[in-house]
Amino acid sequence: MGDDARIDYDAIVIGAGFAGLHMLSELRKSGFTCHAFETGDGVGGTWYWNRYPGARCDIESLDYCYLHDRELHRDWRWSERFATGPEIRRYAEHFAERAGVLPSITFGTRVTAAAFDETSSTWLVRTERGGLGDEVRCRFLVTAVGCMSAAAVPDITGASRFRGERLHTGRWPHEPVDLAGKRVGVIGTGSSGIQVIPEIAATAAEVVVFQRTANFSVPAGNRPLTEAELAAEPERYEERVELASTTRFGHVVAGTGQSILDTGQAEREAALEQRWATGGTGIVATFTDTGRDLEANALLADFVRAKIRATVHDPETAERLVPRGHPIGTKRLCVDSGYFGTFNSEHVRLVDLRAEPIEEITEAGVRTARAGYPVDVLVYATGYDAFTGALTRIDITGRDGVSLAKRWASGPETYLGLAVAGFPNLFTITGPGSTTVLSNVLRAIEHHVAWITDLLRHLRSTGQAAEADQGAQDDWTGQVADAAGRTLYHHADSYYLGANIEGKARVFMPYAGGLDVYRGICDSVARDGYRGFTLSHVDDA
Incomplete structure (x- = not known):
């Protein structure tokens, strides 16, 4: 040396x-x-x-x-x-x-x-x-x-002129952010957007969601862990260690072991309904062929699309929230707690950026090709x-x-x-x-x-x-x-x-x-x- x-x-x-x-x-x-x-x-x-x-x-x-x-x-x-x-x-x-x-x-x-x-x-x-x-x-x-x-922040004309508060989900302030009574614009509907939008809507006076791409999301089915589950965990340790090296994802994701294309409609619907009720991303592993065959994938995607339509009351809003153009699971499958239902609130509005792209951010808000949207706070949920x-x-x-x-x-x-x-x-x-x-x-x-x-x-x-x-x-x-x-x-x-x-x-x-x-x-x-x-x-x- x-x-x-x-x-x-x-x-x-x-x-x-x-x-x-x-x-x-x-x-x-x-x-x-x-x-x-x-x-x-x-x-x-x-x-x-x-x-x-x-x-x-x-x-x-x-x-x-x-x-x-x-x-x-x-x-x-x-x-x-x-x-x-x-x-x-x-x-x-x-x-x-x-x-x-x-x-x-x-x-x-x-x-x-x-x-x-x-x-x-x-x-x-x-x-x-x-x-x-x-x-x-x-x-x-x-x-x-x-x-x-x-963190990725899109280069939008006029962003520096905005007089309100600008936040990014990946760089959120450590101190609480008070959004009560404020008009909030959220750019992005990926995983962080889908998680944060219902929380923002719970306190904000008005929420405008700017969506470029509608994404598939499934219920989390979150709940407290039971004492029985926690007590059983030490006995499962060796099993979890074994699964870490012998499974595709590093933990078990159970499925039916069947092809969706070879499963009758009633049985298929019952299996998917059960996974939907359980919550989590495991729904994509219910059948063996939905991750490699477009026809099989379409059946799963249509099931989730139907759930979105059944949840969102306004048909036009529902159709804008329905993902199209990509198979389910080929983008990160999001997990939510009441995301789609949030759009049933009168103070929450969805802007489809495919139909009206953002032209600039002004001092007072966001201007698209069709309209101006005044906001007090602008949240970038634009990922990484x-x-x-x-x-x-x-x-x-x-x-x-x-x-x-x-x-x-x-x-x-x-x-x-x-x-x-x-x-x-x-x-x-x-x-x-x-x-x-x-x-x-x-x-x-x-x-x-x-x-x-x-x-x-x-x-x-x-x-x-x-x-x-x-x-x-x-x-x-x-x-x-x-x-x-x-x-x-x-x-x-x-x-x-x-x-x-x-x-x-x-x-x-x-x-x-x-x-x-x-x-x-x-x-x-x-x-x-x-x-x-x-x-x-x-x-x-």
Whole structure:
């Protein structure tokens, strides 16, 4: 190594959400010197920022939690079937305190750049503020920035002129927002919009919902967890651990095991009615063929469309809320608590942006091609620059000063969603090319953290650096595309392929082959001596 290349830490972790906390904990257990930087002033990642009214997980609480620690799983008591944002934050805080990682995190500090130094085979990490100085150097750099953390705000003419309050669901204020008696405009009807709109409507004097795309949503069926369910949970621990590695999503999603096309109408309707009453996204797994056959998918979609029409009293409003143009499940299936029924309230109005696009935001509200809508508060429920945005907003440069953002300008390419050719000793937890949000992300995180930790131990013991081979990366990128091609995802413009971000390359980013298959591939790579990686001694790197 170069004489001036001091190493402050073996590893730096970017982010203190569920991925960063677990990674930091495992690194410490393995004897690595390590530190994390977090933009927020507390732990939780996306859930630190997601403070909008109605924010709730769409995976059941007993599955959306860590499983690597039996005692943690036994001792924590979830209160509801689908946990709220505040409860998830408390869980993250509890884990951080229990694991003793808080002293190893610098909060309120954004990582602005990370550059690979080829002479020393180290990473120089730059931050914009914090108590450890502006630069630190490490051997290994692990990004735990989250798939849904780079908030996306559309570039609408005149937005800066608006005199009222502007909010984003992904950056909601920490203090309560009083909307009582106010006119509120909400732009966006994806997951966060569908969750926040009923809550806003409960207090606001008037709500105007600006919808570009009608989305499928199903009832959450949320309820308090019973004492019997909580008491039975310790006995289910081993089963949940087993399901984490043997199921497509990392937890069981039970279905009938039948094809919808081979099921009679009465039986089909009864099965779907039961799932609708139960609530949650499991309705898409009721039958085996709705995720791969358009005719089968249409039967499920028509069932949900009929539910929307039956809920919304005004036929014209109902038709505007009925999703068309994409199969159900090819965009994120939303989970709601009274969303469609909200439009039966006289003070809630739906504006179809397909029929009347927004032309500008004025000082007093929103003007479309047909009318002006005065509002006091404007809420952007416009989602995120998913999968890549949180990484490309950091100036990451690898060998020869190549920028990761430029390398990914035509779409992200990774090896297993874990590493990028040309960026040695950089590892991405739930990066593009892994299952990320197409599985239970907590299960994906735990697998990635364990896998990366094992690799770092190996590199420490051998004095080596690891870099993804270009050929292996090209092959994996092809496998990601092939897996998506076997589904119906390509029939929708979704954030899965960057369609929600103006100018972003349209490439399907997550691996759609299932977490069980993906884990098997990654684990076989490790067993084969980290096949697809070039392992070189540090002095030769």
